[in-house]
Amino acid sequence: MALPVAQPAEVLRAWQKDDLYEKQLADSIARLLPSYHAAKAIPVSSILYKSFTTLKDLQTLGEEYSGIVQVDESYHKLPSFSSRLLSIILSTFGENFTRRLLRNAEKSVEKNGSLQPEAQNVFLVLLKAMTSMIPQIISIHRALCYINGGPIQIGKSLTGIDYVHVRPAAAAYYAHLRLLGVVTLLHSFISCGKCIYQAKKYMDQMRETPNEVDSNKSCVACLEEIIQPCVLPCGHIFCMQCSYGALEMCALCRSPFMKNYVVPLMNYYPGEL
Structure with missing residues (x-):
């Protein structure tokens, strides 16, 4: 059976x-x-x-x-x-x-x-x-x-x-x-x-x-331009909306992170350095 x-x-x-x-x-x-x-x-x-x-x-x-x-x-x-x-x-x-x-x-x-x-x-x-x-x-x-x-x-x-x-x-x-x-x-x-x-x-x-084809100015998580860049503990950069939003781990290296470890980059503009 x-x-x-x-x-x-x-x-x-x-x-x-x-x-x-x-x-x-x-x-x-x-x-x-x-x-x-x-x-x-x-x-x-x-x-x-x-x-x-x-x-x-x-x-x-x-x-x-x-x-x-x-x-x-x-x-x-x-x-x-x-x-x-x-x-x-x-x-x-x-x-x-x-x-x-x-x-x-x-x-x-x-x-x-x-x-x-x-x-x-x-x-x-x-x-x-x-x-x-x-x-x-x-x-x-x-x-x-x-x-x-x-x-x-x-x-x-x-x-x-x-x-x-x-x-x-x-x-x-x-x-x-x-x-x-x-x-x-x-x-x-x-x-x-x-x-x-x-x-x-x-x-x-x-x-x-x-x-x-410049991918340095776009956020890998949402594919939109990084307007308010933030850096995660792993060193990768994403836009603020993704960093403090639904993103719980880095979309590039899959390292988990806590929101209070995210650092906004106030004077950094991706693609200009």
Whole structure:
């Protein structure tokens, strides 16, 4: 008899529990590391937590709490070791790897002398837009999980891992979670549309000066001109709206920071030094 597929609410509850435990572990590891290595505590805690649970064919604390177990695409077997290992790597390093890949692609386009200046500008803006859309892609995947079920992490979805119940679940209709999924999906699409609009705006500006592609004057987080520059503890510069707004970690090096550590640069104008 096949076990029932886990409900979206149970998967979300398990993910929230595991995310809490990983953050607590990261805080403990960060206290043991020098301040300039504190950002490494997050991936280290994720690798350690998943290595002692998922990689050993054991439930995580969140999965045990929700009564769910990881299975492969057949829903009858546990995932293979290679699938579990790949899902851990993708979940931990997938976003950073994608950002580095896009940055390397930007550098390759900038150094490519065979491209026409206008085509070069188009490719650079599109790559920047794709970089800024990475959080929205993650939100879209999460929203679809709220609606249709499945793992929250993209790494598990890419490796064919899903969840089943191992103990009876309370019968309930999770209409509120599906509504949250729809709202999240709409918000993500609107944000993606904003990124595309900003890309088009920069494309129009670059057509006026096709021989110059100056990324030093634009904020990587919002793709707009840096009017009120602020420097983060890691040394990267963003506009004030992003630094004191929704930005919780550096969009370039992924180092987390606190708002009271952000320093406004009153007499500095990007691109003039």
